[in-house]
Amino acid sequence: MELIKDLNQVDAWRKLYGKLSPRLKDQELILRFLAFFVSSEEYARPMNEFINKFTAKHRNDKTSTLDQWGALFKDCISLVSDNIGKSAFRPETTINAAVFDSVMVGLGVRLAHGPIKDKSGLKKSYSDLLANTRYQAIVSRSTADEKFVAERIDMATKAFARLK
Numbered sequence: 001m002e003l004i005k006d007l008n009q010v011d012a013w014r015k016l017y018g019k020l021s022p023r024l025k026d027q028e029l030i031l032r033f034l035a036f037f038v039s040s041e042e043y044a045r046p047m048n049e050f051i052n053k054f055t056a057k058h059r060n061d062k063t064s065t066l067d068q069w070g071a072l073f074k075d076c077i078s079l080v081s082d083n084i085g086k087s088a089f090r091p092e093t094t095i096n097a098a099v100f101d102s103v104m105v106g107l108g109v110r111l112a113h114g115p116i117k118d119k120s121g122l123k124k125s126y127s128d129l130l131a132n133t134r135y136q137a138i139v140s141r142s143t144a145d146e147k148f149v150a151e152r153i154d155m156a157t158k159a160f161a162r163l164k
Contacts, residue, residue, distance in 0.1 A: 001055070003066045004030050007073050012081035016088050017095065029097060031055065033076075033104040034069050040105065040153055047144045076107045083119050084126055091130055091139070098139035098152055099130070106156030110163060118164045129159040 004027050007013065008020070017026045028051070035054035036043065043050050058065075080088045080103070089100040103126065107116075116122055129135055135155050138148040 003070055004034075007070055010074055010077060012074070012078045015081050016077065016086065029095070029100055030073060032097065032101045033073060033108075036101050036105045036149075036153060037072070037108045038069070040150070043146060043149050045144050045146060072108050072111065073104075075111055076104050079107060079111075079116060079122065080104075080126075083122050088126075091136070096139055098143040098148075102139065102152040102156040103129070105153050106158075106160045109157045110160040116160075116163050121163050122160070125159045125163060129156060 007030050008027050013026070013030070017029075020026065031051055031054075032047075035051050038058075039054055042053075089095045089103065091099060106129075110116060132155065135152065138152050138155075142148055
């Protein structure tokens, strides 16, 4: 949980999310990203139970593993902040958790293969993903449904996979 608290202070994240959440929603989103990035294939409803199991399982992980996850979050959120800006993860006015976790996991998977140089392509891929009517449907209703979680993560992963 110290990692989550530290990541919650990252400038790029604070710029996108806004002020600290008294209900820790900002920290929950970071934890959701890590849980889905590491263990999306294990996801089963309810979401809180999935996150709690992930946290318990990785409570005593090596510092090197946690450092890798922290660096990945920072790289992903910086890319989004620098190239998409304040509207990121907001198909409407507030951050949509389903958009957040799928886009962040999709970018994380892509970054595992090396840095993204095509910044305009990143912005276009993001815009195209959010304009996709199927994606819109699965990030706006029944967002905890296992099938929808897997589909949105798959769509986002494919959206960013071809970026140079």
